[in-house]
Amino acid sequence: MSKCEIDAYYSLASEIVETKNRFMPGVYDKYNVKRGLRNEDGSGVLVGLTEIGDVHAYIYDEGEKVPVEGRLVYRGIDVYDLVNGFISDNRFGFEECAYLLLFGDLPTKSELDKFTCVLGSRRKIHEDFVRANILNAPSSNIMNKIARLVLTMYSYDENPDSTDVRNLLRQSIDLIAKFPAMAVYGYQAKAHYLDGKSLYIHNPDPELSSSENILKLLRPSGEYTDLEAKVLDLALVLHAEHGGGNNSTFATHVVSSSGTDIYSSIAAAVGSLKGPKHGGANHKVIEMMDELKNEVKDWGSDEQIRDYLTRIIKKQAFDRTGLIYGIGHAVYTLSDPRCVLLKEQAEKLAKQVGRTDEFELHKKVEKLAPEVFREIKGIDKPMCANIDFYSGFVYDMLGIPVEMNTPIFAVARIVGWCAHIIEEHLNGGKIIRPAYKNIKKRCEYVKMSDRV
Template sequence: MSDDLKRGLEGVLVAESELSFIDGDAGKLVYRGYTIEDLARDASYEEVVYLLWHGELPTQDELAEFSSEMATERELADGVLAEIRELADADEVPMAALRTIVSTLSAYDDDADHEDVTDLEANVRKSRRITAKIPTALAAFNRLRNGNDVVSPREDLSHAENFLYMLNDEEPDEVLADTLDMALVLHADHGLNASTFSAMVTASTLSDLHSAVTSAVGTLAGSLHGGANANVMKMLKEIDESDKDPTKWVTDALAEGRRVPGFGHRVYNVKDPRAKILGEKSEALGEAAGDMKWYDYSVAIEEYIGEEKGLAPNVDFYSASTYYQMGIPVDIYTPIFAMSRVAGWTAHVIEQYEDNRIMRPRARYVGEEDLTITPIDER
């Protein structure tokens, strides 16, 4: 294999970005100059979205106006709700449903047919609508598939509070709302990951923002990208049902050729900084509930895999037990990832439009050469 072949585009630079920076050796993640630790501790999801779209953290007045504008966009058109009901009745997979819903949103967006797909103000408006409506759509889909009535969004709640309210038909307590808000901050952007790059490739053709986000959702649906946190929780539940020691379970699983999800990362060579923060949240939720087993299982697995395989956990590993202890259904973990990451997807698409060049990598041909066509009656 030639040295110039980079499978999976590993290590290939394709763009310059002001949005996020990752130092994989130091375990560092930065959004527009701010460390993820500081943002997770001191900034709300709305503040982070504003930061990604506008380049700086908002003032108090700017945040109030921005949050109000987001909140007024939460309602879904009747046609979108009808589509969600059909998807729920068909028992569609949640990520596939979300992919269809995002595409459907364009039919009801006043800026969808904007003549200039690169227009900054129009794209910020579209980004705001998509980001505001995804939680409403996801909560509606989950309730309808379970035979419950749709809960309408409220404008007086934060992004995280409103989603949990619509999901469960009751206002969340402060601990749950703060935990989800922090998780959304942690997932908002992460460089040129597969789904973000997919959105950028779509945008590079001068396709529209809804198409770019739809591409990103479809990419995130893959088990090697967004599905890992759900797989981690399935593993933890299997361990619990087996009555095995977590280390013994993992040993047996590896001997059977099974993969242990939630470990390793294409960028980080050390523990994902987001995993550290979510691990603390998982521990705190366990202590509050008086049930530490999910956190204890996770720690035991982390220590064993670290010692035996030299691998550290990624963000998906501790988000699994964190979401589970919040009462969130396992199969909507990845859609919640999308609910957060849409802020980063749209920010990167807007950045792509600013200095666009169509993505066009090349492949080395390794097939047959100089063949001649045999007449069809002689083949």
């Protein structure tokens, strides 16, 4: 068959497949199926227990769901307290956060020093691995590259399948340590071999934090300011964990419950995070704001900004989906604590790099978007900016390429994933196997000679 004939086949066949696989409207309601494992009020269906992370966005008052200011808790500790702790000490916090999520308690200074020493000793990726698996096989998508590298690590592990705690902890620390270099090297290979840019490969420094190593590996000069590294460090802390029900973390529970190895579970989580409905949203905020900057002539005009946001909601602007990216969240209502904390540091960074006008524009959109949404849709639903609204802007100010936005998310979330994998192996017991109801009516088998 020629290429044209094959293309024609796929066009016709896909129409048939779509028709045969699309359900009739209302069928989910008929069988009381909780789509997306969500209750009618938007809360998640309870399917498991965890002591690792918790998201708090509402309370129930006499059976009614009441929105409250958002709270994010790591191992029982409010993330506001955790962040204020290391910021007030003027130190990096991601490694402390990783220890907390893995071990369940805040480390003493000696415990943290020993942990960061072990972490630092595992950061470097052997040059043969880099050459064979990264430079010689670039991918147009860095998340795809990371997933492949994670699966490849299985072959380099002398004890890949054991799921006892000691082995899982060893593998977890190794993954957390190597993820920054894996992500950056994946980008460097793409930039050079697919985009024609210069190739820069730096070795990670065992004495530096994760955020410092990311900036060192990404930049040709390897240089960065203390504020730049501290802001990126905060972003990593805020992305490290978000409870057991988010899509990628739930994927680690599902896959780990089968008893498989950690690399298979992490690869599944990376694939989940790659999706535009999960980790791939912050680049949409950047694209939307770029269009807004061009469309709105006076950034100080609330009226012009409102007009543009109105056109977005009416599907007349940007990608015509009607979505204002970075505004609203599946759980948070009045505020997203991650957004609140990152916004504070984003302002400091904007002043340092001379982009306060853009920061002020973000603030205006954050304020006006919920108002315009309520006016157009007529729905009085609490709506706040989520962390994606400022994280993309922060990464852009740091000179981090947009292709690296979701990989940076993965560099942070690998900590939460590993903690949940250990928790699942210790407590899960049973393979996760929910029910699916077959709604297809029985039909008779027809012999080939009788088929029309």
